[in-house]
Amino acid sequence: MQLANSPIEQKQLLGLDVFIKRDDLLHPAFGGNKARKFSALLEMDFSDVDTLIGYGSAQANSLFTMASLAQLKGCQLEFYVDRISQWLKNNPNGNYRAALELGARIIEVGELDDREGLSVAEYIAQKVLPYKQGALFVPEGGRCHLAASGVEQLALELAEWQLAQSKDKVRVVLPSGTGTTALFLSRYFFSQQLDIRVLTVPAVGGEDYLRLQFNELEPDSSLHPDIVELGRKYHFGKLYPEFITLWLQACACGVEFELLYDPVGLMALQQAFTAEPDATWIYIHQGGVLGNETMLPRYRRKFPGLFVG
Structure with a gap:
């Protein structure tokens, strides 16, 4: 089960000479950033755990990863979502389908009688965890x-690559x-005083939301990544013609x-x-391509003229 040491490949990406950290080539069940974020759970002793509990969207990458983890560890996954579209219920695909096939219980909080106006996170904290x-x-x-x-571990791999390649002014980009x-x-990278800077962009919520998430895990803002501002707000999960055009390219x-x-x-x-063309640029592939089973048909239906053949 390969969960580390993915290759770094040089590509002409969107006309730019960049490197791609291919975390999408890690183990299919734990690929992308989930292989990194869940590695400690894979090593954890689950002898006293009979239920793994998580939440998010019905097509979250973490849903499939947690379902795989639960199966591997011999426990039940309960994954709470706000709602599941009727179309997805009738046509299971992507992470939702894969998690169901692994035995996950996907619980739609919006259909529960005792929700009482709680968010999904509040519902779990008040109605689930105290009784589990x-x-x-x-x-x-x-x-x-x-x-x-x-x-x-991912950071160490990037730092070792920088040293081996004798690169300076390395810039790492990820959503x-x-x-x-x-x-x-x-x-x-800051703690090791390396010439590697991280730039990111919020895909869910906006800049204020992302800074709040940073502060909850690390109060020292001098250690935070730089946030790239795109100049307009994109709503998570909404279909945009510029997205599919860029994706195809x-x-x-x-x-x-x-x-x-x-x-x-x-x-x-x-x-x-464009702002720093003399730097060495690395894009970290986050995995998650299983979700394209759902997203690509949606784009084809909405923007058929953007597809050739």
């Missing part, structure tokens, strides 16, 4: 200090959901990207590269 013995709770997207060790990976990468380099996070990440790469 032998439960292990993982915050949304793996946003917790447990993720630090796995992300620091952020909770911002956990970007934060722990940045903290490591990016995949022409021979690497499949995913359609929820990578479009804004690639936009951030283009913008940051």
